[in-house]
Amino acid sequence: MIGAIIRYIVGSIYKWHNIKTKDFPLFRDDCFFTDDTVMTH
Numbered sequence: 353m354i355g356a357i358i359r360y361i362v363g364s365i366y367k368w369h370n371i372k373t374k375d376f377p378l379f380r381d382d383c384f385f386t387d388d389t390v391m392t393h
Contacts, residue, residue: 360392361379364384365380
């Protein structure tokens with residue numbers, strides 16, 4: 353469950369801007385929680 357929450361927060365900034373690389377920062381200043389993060393329990 354913790355992994356899913358982290359994935360939602362890290363992926364929040366890439367939701368509409370797909371990237372093709374595996375080299376990206378995980379936690380940036382503009383990461384935020386999503387509705388999926390809140391509903392994960």
